[in-house]
Amino acid sequence: MTEKLLSLANLDPWLARLRERGSVYAPGTDQAGEVALREWPQPEPLVLDYKNFREPPKAFFLPRNQTLLYFRDGKTVELNSAVPETFLFGIRPCDARALALLDRVFLDGDQNDPYYARLREKTTVIALACAQAMPSCFCASVGSGPGDGSGADLLAVALESGLLFRAGSGKGEGLLAEAADLLAEATPAAKREAAERIQGVTAQLTPVPTADSALRLRGSYDSPLWGTAGQKCLGCGTCSFLCPTCHCFDITDEPDRRVRTWDCCAYPQFTLHASGHNPRPTPKERWRQRLMHKFRYAVENFGVPFCAGCGRCIRNCPVSMDLRTVLKELGA
Amino acid sequence: MGRNPYLPYPARIAETVIENESRDIKTFRLAFEDPGSAAEFRHLPGQFAELSLPGAGEAPFGIASAPTEGDGLLFSIKRAGVFTAELHSLEPGAPIGVRGPLGRPFPWERMPGKNLLIVGGGFAFTTLRALIKQLLHPAQRAHYGSILVIYGARTPGELMYRSELAEWQKRGDISVHLTVDKADGGWQQHVGVVPAVLEKLKPGADGALAIVCGPPIMLKFTLPALASLGFSEDAVILSLEMRMKCGIGKCGRCNIGGKYVCKDGPVFTRRELASLPAEY
Numbered sequence: 065m066t067e068k069l070l071s072l073a074n075l076d077p078w079l080a081r082l083r084e085r086g087s088v089y090a091p092g093t094d095q096a097g098e099v100a101l102r103e104w105p106q107p108e109p110l111v112l113d114y115k116n117f118r119e120p121p122k123a124f125f126l127p128r129n130q131t132l133l134y135f136r137d138g139k140t141v142e143l144n145s146a147v148p149e150t151f152l153f154g155i156r157p158c159d160a161r162a163l164a165l166l167d168r169v170f171l172d173g174d175q176n177d178p179y180y181a182r183l184r185e186k187t188t189v190i191a192l193a194c195a196q197a198m199p200s201c202f203c204a205s206v207g208s209g210p211g212d213g214s215g216a217d218l219l220a221v222a223l224e225s226g227l228l229f230r231a232g233s234g235k236g237e238g239l240l241a242e243a244a245d246l247l248a249e250a251t252p253a254a255k256r257e258a259a260e261r262i263q264g265v266t267a268q269l270t271p272v273p274t275a276d277s278a279l280r281l282r283g284s285y286d287s288p289l290w291g292t293a294g295q296k297c298l299g300c301g302t303c304s305f306l307c308p309t310c311h312c313f314d315i316t317d318e319p320d321r322r323v324r325t326w327d328c329c330a331y332p333q334f335t336l337h338a339s340g341h342n343p344r345p346t347p348k349e350r351w352r353q354r355l356m357h358k359f360r361y362a363v364e365n366f367g368v369p370f371c372a373g374c375g376r377c378i379r380n381c382p383v384s385m386d387l388r389t390v391l392k393e394l395g396a
Numbered sequence: 397m398g399r400n401p402y403l404p405y406p407a408r409i410a411e412t413v414i415e416n417e418s419r420d421i422k423t424f425r426l427a428f429e430d431p432g433s434a435a436e437f438r439h440l441p442g443q444f445a446e447l448s449l450p451g452a453g454e455a456p457f458g459i460a461s462a463p464t465e466g467d468g469l470l471f472s473i474k475r476a477g478v479f480t481a482e483l484h485s486l487e488p489g490a491p492i493g494v495r496g497p498l499g500r501p502f503p504w505e506r507m508p509g510k511n512l513l514i515v516g517g518g519f520a521f522t523t524l525r526a527l528i529k530q531l532l533h534p535a536q537r538a539h540y541g542s543i544l545v546i547y548g549a550r551t552p553g554e555l556m557y558r559s560e561l562a563e564w565q566k567r568g569d570i571s572v573h574l575t576v577d578k579a580d581g582g583w584q585q586h587v588g589v590v591p592a593v594l595e596k597l598k599p600g601a602d603g604a605l606a607i608v609c610g611p612p613i614m615l616k617f618t619l620p621a622l623a624s625l626g627f628s629e630d631a632v633i634l635s636l637e638m639r640m641k642c643g644i645g646k647c648g649r650c651n652i653g654g655k656y657v658c659k660d661g662p663v664f665t666r667r668e669l670a671s672l673p674a675e676y
């Protein structure tokens with residue numbers, strides 16, 4: 065695992081080099097005054113100490129609307145336009161980890177999803193360790209953390225005077241090798257500073273000690289807590305659409321194409337049969353499904369919860385649903 | 397990378413047959429457009445496919461024909477909504493896409509030497525037809541013990557594959573019991589629900605496997621009846637339906653607990669289902 069230092073003065077020149085190879089997206093302030101991933105360069109300066117974006121970067125890999133097939137002259141065909149090389153600089157470690165989780169579904173070896181695979185292959189992910197935690201963050205309770213490099217090709221840690229890079233993949237090693245003239249060796253002092261910064265943010269997190277075990281407890285499926293939660297949930301889907309690991313989709317036809325769009329288990333139509341039968345008839349079953357999928361079924365199938373602890377579902381739910389409450393009460 | 401799993405094979409409707417008196421179930425015989433597709437599409441009874449009509453969408457259907465019936469595929473489809481109505485309006489010669497085969501077939505490897513009890517209700521009988529055709533194939537039949545079929549429908553006119561059922565009833569190597577909820581004038585066979593016929597016939601559970609497909613209400617009463625006849629949870633094999641889209645375990649729609657019906661099923665043993673939440 066190679067570690068290198070990039071001085072802040074060399075950050076723009078380095079991004080400019082990546083820009084020669086493809087599109088570069090980096091954190092910047094948008095028109096609404098929020099920090100988001102924006103195409104680089106922008107007139108406004110980069111922002112490295114933001115908390116996290118409102119939206120996760122999953123749309124780079126699973127676009128909201130994606131044409132799968134076209135209907136041409138009575139035939140159903142694949143028209144693969146070339147996928148451009150893309151660099152995502154500065155996504156937070158939880159969102160990068162979410163990509164490692166999505167890989168389990170879409171690159172499962174058995175039956176790869178060719179659309180996801182192409183975008184993942186052509187997109188280089190440079191994660192940026194967190195500068196501060198929010199009250200809703202609980203990444204360290206689900207096996208991630210403010211310095212988690214899984215899912216990223218490079219992990220960057222912002223230091224006083226520059227960035228410490230840690231390669232997490234062959235692609236990341238390649239990036240460091242190509243930029244050798246802009247980089248310096250990582251000194252022991254820089255490594256120490258990086259570790260301290262990550263520890264500092266980790267210490268700000270409020271742990272959810274039962275996060276990866278609560279839903280696997282006997283009786284959790286039949287708990288009355290689901291009814292209580294279901295009464296509150298509006299079924300709006302915000303939690304799923306903003307979640308970096310939620311990946312359920314629909315496939316529908318337009319006259320000239322077959323399209324995949326984001327879908328959501330909070331909607332009654334999601335599982336409704338043509339006969340009218342619905343295996344998840346009320347918000348209770350649907351909310352339980354979302355949590356069970358993440359914290360029980362994914363653990364059974366992949367050995368890890370399908371949650372990166374980013375806290376978006378907690379921050380954005382219009383009726384303040386908080387999955388940590390259920391995880392804590394069931395695990396208690 | 398292999399073939400795009402979302403891309404259907406091109407086929408054409410070769411023939412359509414109306415199966416029932418209500419005229420809402422049609423059997424479609426599909427022929428692949430090119431021999432390459434036909435060669436690649438290798439299915440076993442119990443598997444399903446997504447049928448594709450450009451502009452109208454896709455929907456999953458059990459494959460009603462056995463591979464021993466040669467190239468081409470049969471599907472028996474009930475008109476239930478938007479896609480199936482469009483399909484029912486098509487004439488022979490119309491193009492259609494076929495994506496699959498999908499899902500886990502009936503556990504073929506467990507059947508040799510076993511007595512087979514095949515229980516079906518309503519239009520879910522489709523993949524059981526594929527199974528029976530395969531079992532009765534001259535090169536196959538000797539590998540299995542007795543074959544007992546119980547198939548029920550609301551009325552005699554709602555039974556599918558009626559001429560085939562009549563042929564099977566004339567054979568000595570398979571016993572076919574038909575039952576209806578409501579008889580009409582000429583009906584000479586069982587009257588009553590499937591589980592009642594099962595309790596009347598009392599098939600032995602020793603060295604036997606039961607393969608069951610039917611609507612939830614039939615399963616609800618058939619499964620306890622099988623248990624009281626001595627069929628263990630491993631000896632009862634079921635096929636399930638859930639709303640599906642991708643058919644390959646990605647779109648997240650068809651799960652029961654940690655299992656995806658499209659990929660890990662649709663065929664499960666009763667023991668496998670017992671360990672899952674009853675959310676189907």
Ligand SMILES: Cc1cc2nc3c(=O)[nH]c(=O)nc-3n(C[C@H](O)[C@H](O)[C@H](O)COP(=O)(O)OP(=O)(O)OC[C@H]3O[C@@H](n4cnc5c(N)ncnc54)[C@H](O)[C@@H]3O)c2cc1C
Pocket residue numbers: 336337338339444453454455456457458459471472473474475476477478479480481519522523636637638639640641662
């Ligand atoms: C494994 C499997 C095998 C099946 N085999 C058969 C068969 O042999 N014969 C038959 O007539 N029907 C079968 N069905 C049911 C059939 O798929 C539905 O009746 C059909 O999808 C209804 O589509 P629709 O557009 O006409 O209905 P609409 O109500 O308009 O449905 C809209 C969409 O919802 C989805 N959908 C709705 N109901 C179901 C359902 N029960 N299962 C899956 N997706 C659904 C489809 O994507 C459909 O296009 C099977 C279903 C599954 C899962």
Ligand code: SF4
Pocket residue numbers: 296297298299300301302303304330380381382383384385
């Ligand atoms: S954001 Fe809140 S209200 Fe909306 S579906 Fe999720 S839990 Fe329910």
Ligand code: SF4
Pocket residue numbers: 303306307308309310358370371372373374375376377378
């Ligand atoms: S479930 Fe909530 S906290 Fe977990 S990754 Fe999704 S949005 Fe973030």
Ligand code: FES
Pocket residue numbers: 639640641642643644645646647648649650651656657658659
């Ligand atoms: S149909 Fe998409 S996961 Fe089963």
